[in-house]
Amino acid sequence: MSQENMPPNEETSEKQREDESSGSMNDEMLIETEVDSEGARRADTPAIIESKDIEVWYGDDQALRGIDIEIPENRVTAMIGPSGCGKSTFLRCINRMNDLIDAAHVEGELTLRGKNVYDGDVDPVALRRRVGMVFQKPNPFPKSIYDNVAYGLNIQNKDGDYDEIVEQSLKRAALWDEVKDRLDESGLELSGGQQQRLCIARAIAPDPEVLLMDEPASALDPVATSQIEDLIAELAEDYTVVIVTHNMQQAARISDKTAVFLTGGELVEFDDTQKIFENPEHERVEDYITGKFG
Numbered sequence: 001m002s003q004e005n006m007p008p009n010e011e012t013s014e015k016q017r018e019d020e021s022s023g024s025m026n027d028e029m030l031i032e033t034e035v036d037s038e039g040a041r042r043a044d045t046p047a048i049i050e051s052k053d054i055e056v057w058y059g060d061d062q063a064l065r066g067i068d069i070e071i072p073e074n075r076v077t078a079m080i081g082p083s084g085c086g087k088s089t090f091l092r093c094i095n096r097m098n099d100l101i102d103a104a105h106v107e108g109e110l111t112l113r114g115k116n117v118y119d120g121d122v123d124p125v126a127l128r129r130r131v132g133m134v135f136q137k138p139n140p141f142p143k144s145i146y147d148n149v150a151y152g153l154n155i156q157n158k159d160g161d162y163d164e165i166v167e168q169s170l171k172r173a174a175l176w177d178e179v180k181d182r183l184d185e186s187g188l189e190l191s192g193g194q195q196q197r198l199c200i201a202r203a204i205a206p207d208p209e210v211l212l213m214d215e216p217a218s219a220l221d222p223v224a225t226s227q228i229e230d231l232i233a234e235l236a237e238d239y240t241v242v243i244v245t246h247n248m249q250q251a252a253r254i255s256d257k258t259a260v261f262l263t264g265g266e267l268v269e270f271d272d273t274q275k276i277f278e279n280p281e282h283e284r285v286e287d288y289i290t291g292k293f294g
């Protein structure tokens with residue numbers, strides 16, 4: 001994976017996080033939130049990803065503690081929790097992006113369809129084709145719209161004919177109609193919301209099994225956010241989506257399962273989204289969801 005595909009730097013995301021959480025933490029918050037979108041509240045499927053006692057350190061600082069979770073296939077799983085509790089770190093465990101951070105050290109087992117992705121015979125680059133990722137800040141490459149989508153395909157097969165896959169990926173990312181007459185223009189000329197859909201098209205072009213999304217809509221306006229949410233609901237028909245969000249209503253609207261991480265890098269509760277938002281087991285979770293802290 002290239003440098004350009006790396007997560008945005010911490011300073012940028014800190015600012016955007018503050019902007020967003022001040023907007024989302026209003027006093028009509030949650031617990032009462034209905035989980036009523038069509039995508040949510042679906043019955044569990046067998047797990048595609050299982051983490052067993054995952055622990056992560058950055059140098060001597062432990063960021064995640066004993067994370068056990070089973071993520072169902074073709075469902076949307078949301079990860080919520082206060083800043084610094086390890087949500088992004090956990091996402092990066094799934095596609096071994098933490099390998100790219102020198103100080104990071106991962107222990108435990110994380111399986112994708114029963115195979116531990118940390119086994120010595122797993123190629124992280126091949127793994128990342130099966131587990132695509134979309135970041136908070138849209139990060140198209142300074143290439144044409146077409147080449148952005150074809151990027152992951154180029155790596156696999158330099159001489160392929162990608163027109164059909166590029167078109168299908170842009171259609172699935174709900175961007176085709178807006179860009180079909182300008183595929184040769186730079187991806188950087190698109191609006192922020194279009195750029196993020198372009199990044200989603202790029203992530204799904206190699207036909208991954210899992211799509212990781214780290215606050216994919218937090219830099220976008222409400223219209224673009226709503227487009228991304230609709231898109232996630234559609235993608236979850238065919239993909240397993242794991243999404244980090246600071247926006248509680250968004251988690252309640254779009255996810256089937258919700259994992260709540262709290263400060264110290266613990267996974268405190270993981271359950272059906274409706275249960276988490278209406279009747280969580282843990283008082284700390286209820287306090288977080290109702291905005292008493294975080």
Ligand SMILES: Nc1ncnc2c1ncn2[C@@H]1O[C@H](COP(=O)(O)OP(=O)(O)OP(=O)(O)O)[C@@H](O)[C@H]1O
Pocket residue numbers: 013017058063081082083084085086087088089090101103
């Ligand atoms: N590259 C890194 N090097 C050192 N420490 C890191 C690095 N990335 C994250 N950490 C630390 O690990 C902990 C978890 O960070 P992480 O980014 O996973 O949290 P997060 O839940 O995604 O937070 P946010 O909601 O602010 O994005 C924090 O204490 C953070 O400072």
Ligand SMILES: [Mg+2]
Pocket residue numbers: 087088089214244
């Ligand atoms: Mg994060």
